[in-house]
Amino acid sequence: MTFEQSFPIWSRLTQQERDAFTQAAVPRKAPKGTLLHNGAADCVGLILVCSGQLRAYILSGEGKEITIYRLFERDMCLFSASCMMSSVQFEVTLEVEKDADLWLLPADVYKSVMEQSAAVANYTNELMASRFSEVMWLIEQVMWKRFDQRLAGFLLEESVLDGSDVLKLTHDKIAAHLGTAREVVTRMLRYFQSEGMVTLSRGSIRLTDRARLKSLSA
């Protein structure tokens, strides 16, 4: 995918802005497992996803994780360029979940265009608002949903993302997504298994009663 094809509001840029972006943008292939952006440690710039899947998460002081959102084809990540905005006072880590083709756009180039362009600034606003909405959804989940409901919802979502009923996920990985301890995940999965909703085997989970998982998560 060319930069032009992946940048969401290309048609609203001036020729000068288009030139600034295309000259500065760098393509990058990132295999599964790559850490693209590591909290405040760096400011790699904006990331545009051409293909693949990224996971944005936060880390506690003790190394615990929780997934805050995912990025897919045509998504753009602002927070890998958080140095661009002084009011962004938090750190997000970005990891490649499925082999990805990306464009990297240096933060200073994007920032200097955004400062002059109402179209780019407004687009950035909408982007931030939609990430904000995902985080507010997460707060509601964490505050007000029981863990079995969250786990059922997570398994169904993963199954849609992978297009499969068999999830290759360790209990550790699920715990990191949901911000809990591995033991809690294991205990709940065993309960799901005893109720016939999943079948567990080494390194994978088969969803065997989607209808029931769905009604549980709702």
Next chain:
Amino acid sequence: MTFEQSFPIWSRLTQQERDAFTQAAVPRKAPKGTLLHNGAADCVGLILVCSGQLRAYILSGEGKEITIYRLFERDMCLFSASCMMSSVQFEVTLEVEKDADLWLLPADVYKSVMEQSAAVANYTNELMASRFSEVMWLIEQVMWKRFDQRLAGFLLEESVLDGSDVLKLTHDKIAAHLGTAREVVTRMLRYFQSEGMVTLSRGSIRLTDRARLKSLSA
């Protein structure tokens, strides 16, 4: 405070934008307890705080609350005008905590200026980023702090906001701020009392060992 004095980036507006805002802005006095904005039910417009204190919170389906941030003098609330941005997919309720003088600016007026003005759009970005940062802080608190630490931090913060060691707060109200049940608050406050950190009496809490509360919250 005139609208001009309360609007943060007045100097960066064109004369036409200034006129649009001053013609549309409406002053409002809102006594303590007023509900200014009730989730998706209305879109009152942007709120500029001249004086007083507001609380933004979210509500669960069962009526549970958690405070997500506070607004003080010269703060502006975007989410009372959430109809302005299609990507804002969550609902915030806004309540006056201390008698407030406000300016209300209709969402459509702000939006039409923001669409044309890079300065206003960039300011809106920074505003959203700073609220976003507060919500990310909240997630970290909720996920990774013990309740005694959160409660100690909350009591100290309230004491600073009120300029007093005696807090006029019911256990119910504290529970709503922190997103938990009243019983949990009562139990923890009694423990704090047994440790000499607070003294409880009907409808109020006196902080008696700030140093210890501080080290607990840190």
